[in-house]
Amino acid sequence: MKKVLGVDIGGTKIRMGVVNEQGEVLIDKTIPTILPLYPYLEEQILAIMNDVPDISGIGIGTRGMVDAETGVITFETEMPGWQGTPVKALLEAATGLPVEINNDANCAALAEARLGAAAEYKQVVCLTVGTKLGGGIVLDGKVMNGINGGGGEVGHLILYPNGIVCGCGRPGCSEEYVSGTAIKRLIQEQNVINAETNELAKPHDVFRLAANGHAGAIAVRDRFLSDFAIVISSLQAVLDMDCVVIGGGVSDSADFWWEELLAKVEPLKLKPVQVKRATFGNEAGMLGAAMLVIDSNK
Template sequence: MKKNKKVGENTLAKKLIGIDLGGTTVKFAFIDTKGNVLTKWRIPTNISEHGSHIVPDMIKSISDQMRKDDYNASDFYGIGMGTPGAVNREKGTVVGAYNLNWDIVQPVGATISANLNLPILIDNDANSAALGEYWKGAGDKAKDVVFITLGTGVGGGVIANGKLVHGINGGAGEVGHITVVPNGYQCTCGKRGCLEQYASATGVVHIAKDMAKKFTGHSRIKELIDGDEDLSSKMVFFLADNGDILANQIVDRVCSYLGLALSHIGNTLNPENIIIGGGVSNAGNTLLQPTTRYFQENAFPSVRDSTRLKLAQLGNDAGIIGAASLALQFRNNQPFGTK
């Protein structure tokens, strides 16, 4: 009998390993098949030398934690991982994750699997977060869910009938590149007017600076911008909560674009829930209420009456929980979302 198990833990039940790889931090968790986190930890992401240390660091960290918790490979069904970049799910490779310095194809899956003697499935980080909210968060047991994450950029994941939608080339769920302003702000993707440039943390600040140029009243935001001081999306929403007129106008503008984009998603997919996560979503109802209003103004009536906008519930755990759920495919060789 293993000696270091938590009280009440079934030592015979196999578990899952979740990895959420980010540009600054790698998050890990051992999770049971009901989605309960047993152990979680993190390490810094070492992107030096073309990101060559990232995979070895992950392997070592998981091995060390397995020894610490008195586990071995036979205690797990497998590993699920969420990562930035373009993922080839069949080959387990990642390329184009520039914030990791992975500019050439990385054989991530094969390397991790060979070293830990466990099967692994890899998907996009936004898809992993979508699975997390679907499984244990704000998805609320609905089978049709869209997740949108508002952070430095804007990402998303689509779950239809309990399964992730990837599209023909893995591009499904790129909600951040829905055009909300024709010929608008230049996006890093090469297009103009993408939602990402208006509803991300950086987009909120961009809108704030443009609107401040034309604002003639008193506003702390205008003072900060005119004084060339730092301004964040968090501060914009905070000042809006505290009655700053310009801040409220900025938030209304941001939410109008977000609500419009979500209405397009709703009209196309009619999911039961559209879940809003990411750092910007920490604004709570200050973001959700006006966004819902604009969504309802632009949504088809039957969509407006059936699709609900909700805030994410899992915070930073969504990615690791969702990634771990990928490994459920290795239980009885059945894909996630099937019985």
């Protein structure tokens, strides 16, 4: 049975897994992200290959924008030295194996579309709500990359013109309003105090406080979910997808806000669309990276 190596590169850690064609993880390893990433990444991959000699290909999911065809990192500002790296060419030369690379959110979307919550759907948008807002789009089984590797960057849709300046330098991007960072800001603006600690509430607590009737926390929840619903509706107007999958760290608290989100999305929908919680957690990027290779050989 074919085995491939899936690698998910994050800002603080790298997850590496040997995966078979059914999506079963045979070996799973997490290592710290050490900069510069190259040649560190090559060394770690060669070590895995030494332990598992029958790997047939390597899939990489990484932060930043990626030219999936050439395998070059086209934009990444928070990992010095990574932007401009020809990852595909370097790793193919070092390992002798085929290498596929894409953005990490695209990989997570591919995992959900192939194996997870959206496995029965054709037009899929995956939104990862963490520190910022990531996205991946899978149309008829193919990741939508865009010409410059910027496809699926839903966090940079302008939600509020002339709004909060985003890390990309433009004002009003969606990720400044639909993200863990946004929730933290709203907590400060509403001065949401957690009576249990007598301190400002933490983002992971604010939805529980809202469910318990805390007025300030309810204001935070309603603003966050209203903005989130607008993002989903805007994406539907452009893509007419049949399924939206929501994952990322903020979704860990979804038990406290899921029904409210669905209620806010409902009147904004142009057509029927399923909104589903992600099946995979932190392993989504690694699984999707492996799927890049498996799909390329079909």
